[in-house]
Amino acid sequence: MKKTLFTLAVLLGAVTLSNAQVYQSGYTKSNGTYVEGHYKSTRNSTNTDNYSTQGNTNPYSGSTGYKARDYSQDAYNYGSGKNVQTGSRGGQYYINSNNNKTYVPKRSTTTYPY
Numbered sequence: 550m551k552k553t554l555f556t557l558a559v560l561l562g563a564v565t566l567s568n569a570q571v572y573q574s575g576y577t578k579s580n581g582t583y584v585e586g587h588y589k590s591t592r593n594s595t596n597t598d599n600y601s602t603q604g605n606t607n608p609y610s611g612s613t614g615y616k617a618r619d620y621s622q623d624a625y626n627y628g629s630g631k632n633v634q635t636g637s638r639g640g641q642y643y644i645n646s647n648n649n650k651t652y653v654p655k656r657s658t659t660t661y662p663y
Contacts, residue, residue, distance in 0.1 A: 573587055574586050594639060600614060601615060602614040602618055620657055628642075628651065631643035641655050641656060
């Protein structure tokens with residue numbers, strides 16, 4: 550029985566580590582908008598495990614994801630007609646009308662959607 554409980558605890562720990570999350574404290578944006586504190590997935594190189602990505606649900610708020618997954622067909626709908634660039638750490642973005650970077654879901658650089 551002890552061995553079974555230990556194995557279960559190890560497995561649960563592994564699931565928690567692979568799906569790590571952090572608490573983002575509330576903050577005020579530069580435009581004066583206050584963003585409430587919330588949980589989010591730990592920063593990594595993909596958006597597939599983010600609560601805001603299609604197919605995922607935020608366990609704290611119950612809201613469903615709305616952003617396209619990296620390398621999906623829907624990723625091409627973001628920044629359509631813009632010059633999408635890849636940054637030094639792999640993120641993809643375009644320069645918006647305010648001269649700021651607007652990040653988009655990652656697209657394949659060798660495959661075109663048409």
